[in-house]
Amino acid sequence: TRHYIITLLPDDGIGPEVISVAKNVLQLTGSLEGIEFGFKEMPVGGAALDLTGVPLPEETLLAAKQSDAVLLGAIGGYKWDKNQKHFKPEIGLLQLREGLKVFANLRPACVLPQLVDASTLKKEVAEGVDLMVVRELTGGIYFGKPRGFGTNENGDEIGFNTEVYATYEIDRIARVAFETARKRGRKLCSVDKANVLEASMLWRQRVMAISSEYPDVELSHMYVDNAAMQLVCNPKQFDTIITNNIFGDILSDEASMITGSIGLLPSASLGEAGPGLFEPIHGSAPDIAGQDKANPLATVLSAAMLLKYGLGEEKASQRIETAVLDTLNRGFRTGDIYSEGNKLVGCKDMGEEVLNSI
Amino acid sequence: TRHYIITLLPDDGIGPEVISVAKNVLQLTGSLEGIEFGFKEMPVGGAALDLTGVPLPEETLLAAKQSDAVLLGAIGGYKWDKNQKHFKPEIGLLQLREGLKVFANLRPACVLPQLVDASTLKKEVAEGVDLMVVRELTGGIYFGKPRGFGTNENGDEIGFNTEVYATYEIDRIARVAFETARKRGRKLCSVDKANVLEASMLWRQRVMAISSEYPDVELSHMYVDNAAMQLVCNPKQFDTIITNNIFGDILSDEASMITGSIGLLPSASLGEAGPGLFEPIHGSAPDIAGQDKANPLATVLSAAMLLKYGLGEEKASQRIETAVLDTLNRGFRTGDIYSEGNKLVGCKDMGEEVLNSI
Numbered sequence A, B: 001t002r003h004y005i006i007t008l009l010p011d012d013g014i015g016p017e018v019i020s021v022a023k024n025v026l027q028l029t030g031s032l033e034g035i036e037f038g039f040k041e042m043p044v045g046g047a048a049l050d051l052t053g054v055p056l057p058e059e060t061l062l063a064a065k066q067s068d069a070v071l072l073g074a075i076g077g078y079k080w081d082k083n084q085k086h087f088k089p090e091i092g093l094l095q096l097r098e099g100l101k102v103f104a105n106l107r108p109a110c111v112l113p114q115l116v117d118a119s120t121l122k123k124e125v126a127e128g129v130d131l132m133v134v135r136e137l138t139g140g141i142y143f144g145k146p147r148g149f150g151t152n153e154n155g156d157e158i159g160f161n162t163e164v165y166a167t168y169e170i171d172r173i174a175r176v177a178f179e180t181a182r183k184r185g186r187k188l189c190s191v192d193k194a195n196v197l198e199a200s201m202l203w204r205q206r207v208m209a210i211s212s213e214y215p216d217v218e219l220s221h222m223y224v225d226n227a228a229m230q231l232v233c234n235p236k237q238f239d240t241i242i243t244n245n246i247f248g249d250i251l252s253d254e255a256s257m258i259t260g261s262i263g264l265l266p267s268a269s270l271g272e273a274g275p276g277l278f279e280p281i282h283g284s285a286p287d288i289a290g291q292d293k294a295n296p297l298a299t300v301l302s303a304a305m306l307l308k309y310g311l312g313e314e315k316a317s318q319r320i321e322t323a324v325l326d327t328l329n330r331g332f333r334t335g336d337i338y339s340e341g342n343k344l345v346g347c348k349d350m351g352e353e354v355l356n357s358i
């Protein structure tokens, strides 16, 4: 048996419910595949703020660093919305990404045939969409310095941030994106705003330079405004997209909503070495927290990504993905993806059904 | 008779074709409404680069400043795509916005009942969408300094830009947005990334402060990633959106594509005083340039915005809008919005039909 230590960060809102399902799924899968998991639960975000006064306690970061992979539920909620800058739950997430140095965020957006009706796009536009956004996650305007508040020459108060990329940051995310594209449809579209921003000009230049290492992957470039349009009018044209932190934040959310089943979408954040961070892309949904209504599948599929990208356990990962599809095929649906003729279940029961399918 | 001087900037690609239609429409409308136009054509963008070596010749900016309003066709094309930074056609547009100090960009996105099928969104999601994006146009990361290329502490090459907003810049665009919302559905949604960016925190703070001047307008706030999603899943929830330059670039394009009839969408860019800049939101479409295939309606409707927002000629503006609707009702369609059962026409003929409707 292989042994792995997994840090679980259930945290806020529906987080604990969906993490509990994913944990059971990992355990059962492990027992069938000869894998033993040691789980360690730690607080982050709002839960950590309540407990310790900071959104990412040192012990949590340390535990995360010392584990083989990190699985996060969800962060944030109304309760902390009015907190000052450094005491917002989201800051815990940013600090965690920075602390784990997970610079590559992989966000698949896939329209399953079973759920094509859930999309607000016309069936012929939505069906067959299967794209992956590779978002740079630890650089750009999220972390760039200088940043803050001040006054300009005229004495006006200003707020400012710096969008900055260094060649090494672009090169390493580009390599992840080309590798990802290579395992998919061998088409990579780099999204930037190189007609206006110097940071984007360097981005484009470096992505083009790295592309010479991947002659088998077809590279194209698109301005971010156009990409936001193309995702709406013809999402099928995309295979793999690479983009910076802020554009990736916007476009990956847009892409996920195009699938119409955001309660199903996982994500992986990876670094050069060290544990990866895996989380559903949905939020903490405070309005349905604790009511057994959440869709646990995004977290279950995040656990599958954890196995594949975090631990190299492809077979176990595949087992989970197959079980999720099987559960959907058997007609089980949580409220967010429910449509007539299917069986409406809560979070726990959905988890049970996935276990049955495994 | 009232007299106005209009600077026409036909420029690149399909620009000259659509501007020529809009000019005829303005002239006929003027003759019926007691308005006399003096037109002055000047080069900008690619055409200016070819002619003078710079994307915004001094004479063009001067003519624009001395006129009552500026109508632009389209800018850019493959030909100049590889030009260096300062010699790109788009730079001419940015310099024009800066030179005319048109800080407020109004971009309506409206789904006409006649064209609801053109949207890639399901009918029930698309029908009735009628929103206005108010985008800040002369500040933020587009113009912020410092910007450029350099090296960091480790000797890595970097590219950087500055996202910066001063209180007065936010205050004035906020007032335009609240005024706009007041004339529409009295709902304003401010889009930012205040959970991460200081520039956005100041943005939110100032928009909230200005909202006290407009107690009759309902203000809400949304993060930009969520806004990108909400535009896809429920665009009808929006009335007026206010956002910064780069988010506005992305979201207004996304919103326009949601209508499915981007060949119909106009825009207005306004300053504190001085002439406004009016242009269709579509690009220069070099692939169909000179083939009499372009849809001139976006430019015609930009001329209507010019009359309304630029010259205060509401009645003449209304006359053009009504004529466009009438032309569509009579079944005339250019290729981009054609559907079975309608009459396919080219750019010129579409222009003739609008003239007939007037």
Ligand SMILES: CC(C)[C@H](C(=O)O)[C@@H](O)C(=O)O
Pocket (backbone or CB within 6 Å): A090, A093, A094, A249, B195, B196, B225
């Ligand atoms: C919560 C927020 C800071 C975060 C981000 O902007 O990166 C979120 O939107 C995401 O995409 O994971």
Ligand SMILES: CC(C)[C@H](C(=O)O)[C@@H](O)C(=O)O
Pocket (backbone or CB within 6 Å): A195, A196, A225, B090, B093, B094, B249
């Ligand atoms: C051409 C480009 C510089 C411009 C912008 O980014 O503002 C365009 O996309 C627009 O929205 O008018």
